[in-house]
Amino acid sequence: MMDNTQEQDFEPRILGFLCNWCCYAGADLAGVSRFQYPPNMRVIRVMCSAKVDPIYVMKALLSGVDGVFIGGCHIGDCHYIRGNFYARRRATMIKKVLEILGLEPERFRLEWVSASEGAIFAEVMKDFTQKIKGLGPSPLRKEIKSGQGSK
């Protein structure tokens, strides 16, 4: 982890997997409500948080993405009834693997955001971006190709 002023200027690159029925809808609501949040996350839409294979998360983190986020429905409210239970278990496993690999588990976050929680989604984005800023750039970060992504 870097320890100089450089990291204060760094803009985290975050990848998010949002479930169509709750979190993605919550993010849309944040937009409709014009709740502003940092522009650091790029979203991949999935139908359910259960679809997110840990391989996707690992691929992103091991390729130098600074943070990965999974957003799903609240426990008990999964559109597919119990998909988010599986997502929760996979998240626990992912954190363990990151620990073993020596990468900060805080670079990965699982959060439940419902379709009506636009404000909460914006807050979570602010919070996660802030936390990743605090952790500094991923030790696996490569040179960012020009014309690609935030600085």
Added chain:
Amino acid sequence: MQASGAAARAEATLAPVRGSLVKEREFPTELDVVGQEPRIGAFICHCGINIGGYVDVPQVVEYVKTLPNVAFAEENLYTCSQDTQEIIKAMIKEHNLNRVVVASCTPRTHEPLFQQTVREAGLNPYLFEMANIRDQCSWVHMNEKEAATEKAKDLVRMAVAKARLLTPLKELAVGVTNRALVIGGGIAGMTAAIELASQGFECFLIERQGELGGNSRRVHETLEKGNVQELLENTIQRVEESKLIHVFTNAKTKEIDGFVGNFKTTIESNGQEHTLEHGVIIVASGGEEYEPTEYQYGKHERVLTQLELEQQLATDSLQADNLNSIVMIQCVGSRNEEKPYCSRICCSQAVKNALKIKEKNPKAKVYILYRDMRTYGFREDFYREAKAKGVIFIRYDEDHEPQVRTKKGKFEVEVLDLILNKKIVLNPDFLVLSVGIVPQSEREELAKMLKVPLNEDGFFLEAHVKLRPVEFATEGVFVCGLAHSPKPLSENISQAQAAAAKAAVLLSKDSVVSGGYVAEIDKEKCKGCGLCVQACYFGAISSNEELGVSEVNPVLCKGCGNCAAICPSGACQIAGFRDEQILSQVEAYI
């Protein structure tokens, strides 16, 4: 529930003209794009100033033109406008596009619109991808034009990456047998069958006992003085007279096979075996009166349940005129650790019988020992009436349950009155136990056959308590009546009508269509471990033991992807959300 029930009655009126105003959409033949190089058309929307005011749209368009496989890119003021739809179709033809990406608002609202446009131009609607550069970009980064523009570029690049790997997807249509099977011939089951028949659908009504009616055979009047026996007689008559309802009594369900629209059930009825083919199942298997072990029930002939009391009052074998006093105890066997739920009707039942006794013999002393009086809604009026007529209500709590002893054949009921904080001793002629409703004794077997869940109290568990109260997560199976939960007759009738309404929606279709985003299992890669079978909540995957692989029924698959994530070999993929497609989006960002 009431709403769906009301809809059922409306549906019945409209049944003769069902579908008469429906016009089938005509689409051109779908072009075959298999084997072609992806030629992506990208349409970047300004959405007036909603996007254009905060994202440099022309810059995004120029950037998109540089991406591999993008054959065409342009900006639109409003991509969703009617004239832009025509432009999209024209560009598809002019530039031989075989994939389309729209960067605008959220797919949650506009994906279907653009999919239809694309289909009208002859492309499979699943060759379409969207990038959300408004709700999740321009609207939330209004003061950072540069960063928002970079984000928009990234999002479009990711959408283009996925678009390259999109393949045409099919929506599979399977025919529907438009007949219903109703399991249970009580009031709920019969009501559901009658509703379906009034909409023109044939029904098989199977009843495990020798005659129809179920629990209602033991009920004479409702609290509101409704004549239940008359209702029962009328209902049975309507069932028997209906040409569309086929009744099987003394029926035992042997096997239930198939899936929504295509069920095959084998039953045995009166010594004969029958195989029934139907498209939906309505579970109305009922509930039972709890048989108490408390308070010497069964050992003393003057200890009765409320239903038995009602029967004796109706035939007057109780001799109400000679009755001196009677004590009713509420919540017997209910609201304890073993059965924590309240059965909803017992307080009303007690008040009903208490009023009946007072009617026959105003001098009779009637005591009701209760924990809470749950005469809800308009039933409260009858509770007040009972009090006014001299019925005495004594409150007890679960830590101080009434004690009952018999001395020389007489009852001695001792109860701690919580208001007086004193023990009261009563000597009634009869002791009446208000017991609850328990799940039907054969429910577990039925639940297994249907592949539907039971809740922790043993009643059938609906898909969602508020949003889907008569359906199961398994499509094509519905529930109503006491099988679902204890409730009064009127509510069971409502629920039965609601179940019929929902079932009719399916039965009125010629086919059920599976969505395009369904799981697919590659037989070569599958080793038959069965994890996907377990992971699927909807019963859409089964094990093929002969081939040693798992198989998906696309009609039942909801496309959630849990099976794909759990698959250790990558054999299971969700069409449209395949690993390689999602990973291409990840890689486009890295």
